[in-house]
Amino acid sequence: MADTHAKHDYHIIDPSPWPFLASAGAFIMMIGLVGYMRAFSGGQFVMFGIDFAGPWIFYLGLAIVLYVMYGWWSDTIKEGQEGAHTRVVSLHLRYGMIMFIASEVMFFVAWFWAFFDASLFPNEAIQASRVEALGGQWPPVGIEVLDPLHLPLFNTVTLLLSGTTVTWAHHALLHNDRKGLIWGLALTVLLGLIFSYVQYYEYAHAPFAFGGSIYGSTFFMATGFHGFHVIVGTIFLIVCLLRAMKGQFTPQKHFGFEAAAWYWHFVDVVWLFLFFSIYIWGSWGGQIHAG
Numbered sequence: 001m002a003d004t005h006a007k008h009d010y011h012i013i014d015p016s017p018w019p020f021l022a023s024a025g026a027f028i029m030m031i032g033l034v035g036y037m038r039a040f041s042g043g044q045f046v047m048f049g050i051d052f053a054g055p056w057i058f059y060l061g062l063a064i065v066l067y068v069m070y071g072w073w074s075d076t077i078k079e080g081q082e083g084a085h086t087r088v089v090s091l092h093l094r095y096g097m098i099m100f101i102a103s104e105v106m107f108f109v110a111w112f113w114a115f116f117d118a119s120l121f122p123n124e125a126i127q128a129s130r131v132e133a134l135g136g137q138w139p140p141v142g143i144e145v146l147d148p149l150h151l152p153l154f155n156t157v158t159l160l161l162s163g164t165t166v167t168w169a170h171h172a173l174l175h176n177d178r179k180g181l182i183w184g185l186a187l188t189v190l191l192g193l194i195f196s197y198v199q200y201y202e203y204a205h206a207p208f209a210f211g212g213s214i215y216g217s218t219f220f221m222a223t224g225f226h227g228f229h230v231i232v233g234t235i236f237l238i239v240c241l242l243r244a245m246k247g248q249f250t251p252q253k254h255f256g257f258e259a260a261a262w263y264w265h266f267v268d269v270v271w272l273f274l275f276f277s278i279y280i281w282g283s284w285g286g287q288i289h290a291g
Contacts, residue, residue: 018072025068029061077243080253090255097259101266104229108270111222112277118214119282133214139286143215144207147288148279151202155195156275159230162191163268166237166261173244174251181249185241188264192234199227207289222278226270233267236260 036058079085085093121127123136135141146152169184203224208216240257243249249257 016072016075018068018075021064022068022072025061025064027061029058029065032056032058032061077248077256080256081248085253085255093255093259097262101262104266108222108225108273111218111225112273115218115222115278115282118218130214138215139283140213140215143213143286144289145283145286146202146206146279148275148283151198152275152279155198155202156271158191158195158198159268159271162188162195163265165191166264170257170261173249173254173257176251178244178247181244182241185237185244189234189237189241192230192237192264196227196230196234199223199230219278219282223274226267226274229267229270233260233264236263 032055036055039054118130118134119138121130122134122138122140123131133140139145165184165187167184169181169188172178172180172184203220206216208219210216210220237260240249240260243256
């Protein structure tokens, strides 16, 4: 955590425990997840004579990661309020957020790649097992697809509207309109929650499952990870809403809110690609589920 009264002449700022704790928590969570999956399949995961199979180590690592997230970001907010976020620090925070979003873009590229590889080449001769599984067509033989002009279209309008409300909140903040900032953020959070509920309802009534079909696996991986990002973005905006209600943002200093808005617009753009590629183009010519 930044401190202008650092006690060590060999440190510009006081040493922070958060990077080490974050690494330790992520490592423990990874070991626990492997053990969790092994236990789920009825196997064992033995290291150093200890059987790590089971969920408890994963939850321990998750708890550490969540604690680090709360503590590290709390310190970052405190540093900003104490004036430690100079122009250079603020610029680097922006670079960090840009690089994070760029890494998220590449994350989704992987899922789009898997989807297009299967959907564009369903009858590729060198992929005999794929041709047999898909019936040489996309959507695969026997798969009922979701109507893209039903719940998916509703969610598209919902998410695009949320992008409008978060932009409204940002402009209200720039003009020092506190009421507009709070209302804009509150509406954005509400629309994010509606989106997540509708997607949950859609998943519960989907006519295909995750397993047994590459259509289901690519669909649920791409849209499911996007749904997870919507949940993360909603939590991000809830924190911004609470901070806005406390008056912590000013027209000059509000990068925490800016970062949340950038992230939310990224979520919007990814959904548009999902909607037009997976829901509309990917279901073209398929049998629409009547439910």
